[in-house]
Amino acid sequence: MNLRRLLSPIWSPKKQAPDGAPRRRHHPFDLDYPLFYWSQADPFRLRDAVTGTLVFGATGSGKTSGAYRSLLRTFFLAGYGGIIFTTKPGEYEEIRRWAEETGRLDSLIRFAPEEKHRFSFLTYESTYPGRGGAQTENIVKLLTTVQESFDRNGDGGGKQERFWKLALEQLLRNAIDLRLLARPGEPLSVRALYDVIVSAPTSPEQLDSEAWQQKSACYRLLDEAINNDRLSPQQKSDLEITGRYFLSEFPSLPQDTRGSIISTFTTMADIFLRGQIGTLFSNGLTIVPEVAFEGGIIVIDIPIKTFGQVGIASQTLWKFIFQQACERRDVNKNPRPVFIASDECHNIVNQHDASFLTTARSSRCCSIYMTQSYPNLVAAMGGDHRGQALAESFAGASANRIFCANTDPKTNEWAASVFAKSFQSKFSSGINRNDKGGDGSNAGASESLEYLVQPAEFVTLAKGGPENRYLVEAIVSQGGRVFNASGTTFLKTAFRQI
Numbered sequence: 001m002n003l004r005r006l007l008s009p010i011w012s013p014k015k016q017a018p019d020g021a022p023r024r025r026h027h028p029f030d031l032d033y034p035l036f037y038w039s040q041a042d043p044f045r046l047r048d049a050v051t052g053t054l055v056f057g058a059t060g061s062g063k064t065s066g067a068y069r070s071l072l073r074t075f076f077l078a079g080y081g082g083i084i085f086t087t088k089p090g091e092y093e094e095i096r097r098w099a100e101e102t103g104r105l106d107s108l109i110r111f112a113p114e115e116k117h118r119f120s121f122l123t124y125e126s127t128y129p130g131r132g133g134a135q136t137e138n139i140v141k142l143l144t145t146v147q148e149s150f151d152r153n154g155d156g157g158g159k160q161e162r163f164w165k166l167a168l169e170q171l172l173r174n175a176i177d178l179r180l181l182a183r184p185g186e187p188l189s190v191r192a193l194y195d196v197i198v199s200a201p202t203s204p205e206q207l208d209s210e211a212w213q214q215k216s217a218c219y220r221l222l223d224e225a226i227n228n229d230r231l232s233p234q235q236k237s238d239l240e241i242t243g244r245y246f247l248s249e250f251p252s253l254p255q256d257t258r259g260s261i262i263s264t265f266t267t268m269a270d271i272f273l274r275g276q277i278g279t280l281f282s283n284g285l286t287i288v289p290e291v292a293f294e295g296g297i298i299v300i301d302i303p304i305k306t307f308g309q310v311g312i313a314s315q316t317l318w319k320f321i322f323q324q325a326c327e328r329r330d331v332n333k334n335p336r337p338v339f340i341a342s343d344e345c346h347n348i349v350n351q352h353d354a355s356f357l358t359t360a361r362s363s364r365c366c367s368i369y370m371t372q373s374y375p376n377l378v379a380a381m382g383g384d385h386r387g388q389a390l391a392e393s394f395a396g397a398s399a400n401r402i403f404c405a406n407t408d409p410k411t412n413e414w415a416a417s418v419f420a421k422s423f424q425s426k427f428s429s430g431i432n433r434n435d436k437g438g439d440g441s442n443a444g445a446s447e448s449l450e451y452l453v454q455p456a457e458f459v460t461l462a463k464g465g466p467e468n469r470y471l472v473e474a475i476v477s478q479g480g481r482v483f484n485a486s487g488t489t490f491l492k493t494a495f496r497q498i
Helices: 062-076 093-101 121-127 135-149 159-182 192-199 203-210 211-213 217-228 234-251 256-273 275-282 289-294 309-328 351-363 373-379 383-395 407-420
Strands: 034-039 042-045 053-056 081-085 108-111 299-301 339-342 365-371 400-403 421-433 439-451 471-478 490-496
Touching: 034 062, 034 490, 053 062, 053 234, 053 383, 062 093, 062 256, 062 339, 062 365, 062 471, 062 490, 081 121, 081 289, 081 309, 093 211, 093 299, 093 351, 093 383, 121 192, 135 159, 135 373, 159 192, 159 217, 159 256, 192 256, 192 275, 203 211, 217 234, 256 275, 256 309, 275 309, 289 299, 289 309, 309 339, 309 351, 351 365, 373 383, 373 407, 373 490, 400 407
Parallel strands: 053 365, 053 400, 081 299, 081 339, 108 299, 339 365
Antiparallel strands: 034 042, 400 471, 421 439, 471 490
């Protein structure tokens, strides 16, 4: 792989700004650069975009053709790189059209089974420059995050669930360390990790079996690592722990416990070992997340509606690795902003997204997450009280909220709560008639605590189309900002469909 060529600048807004692109005072990489305007008096700047954007809207509300398209086009025009996830077949073609309209077609990189690019993610994590001393823990966290996408409705907070998670992490940590210690500098792969785990000893007696020793990849690697004279004192200490785990602790586990831990790993690893997806993620490294830092726009065209759980796992993997790459980069050396964009984000969002959003500003990463309803987020986070707390954390970490037309009462109630309440006066008057034919009048006033934006208002927002002059209405909130056009913390605006 020619890394220099792969990471050469793909697009520069200075040299290739398309005709009609806005010419503004600030450079597109400056935090004060206005990407677009909510109103004539209210710009949406890069410093706002890097605090995260969450879009809600029912099916047919125009959120994709209006808000999503408008936001992505501004990023394209400004010369930003990024990564886009797909849910439905045909999304790539739409994204390609937007890139062509903004002069960014040469920046588009499609990652799909029928394309040439390959991403051996464990090779990337274990050998790519700049990983520091946390290789093993980075890989463990990556693999457990992907595994969690298989059980999105599990009781992630229960004691039993925590035990299995910790047990899986321990197995992965030792298997990864064993492979890296035995063959330092050699790329790691899902197949290599799989071979170590499935060939590990299953009983203390098996350790003395010559037949097992001859067939076991785990045993061979232990032998290679023990006889590796180039190991540092720290590596020798790590090897001692790893050896104790595989030669004593692991084979002594109850059979059912050990079998469940292995099965948890192999169920996840299986999708990266076979078929088109196995080829995509294991045969070579022709694309890396850092391409986006030079202007590349990576589209993960493995639609969830087509690939199901495989699509969810693939996109969860890419999202996590991209976020990690963003957090590792030095924005002083390369200040180009990047973005993460996901329509139907409830399919791949998880608890790590909230954590990433809290530091995305320093990474200069703009996030666009879209979903139909707030309950979708709660369900994606596991449901129940824990899912509610995680959904609130994720939504709270997104400073910009865009609410398009919606008929879901829970979403509209939550949206109204975003804009808070105030005391509002109500006036009443009436005329009284007495038995003798006389008339009288009365008047009164009272105050009550009411939503500033009533839930019913989200039901009637325009959804675009010819009947609405192709305008998609939305009510927006931006991290407590008081909009100049409205004098309040919310603003009714519109996106144009083209």
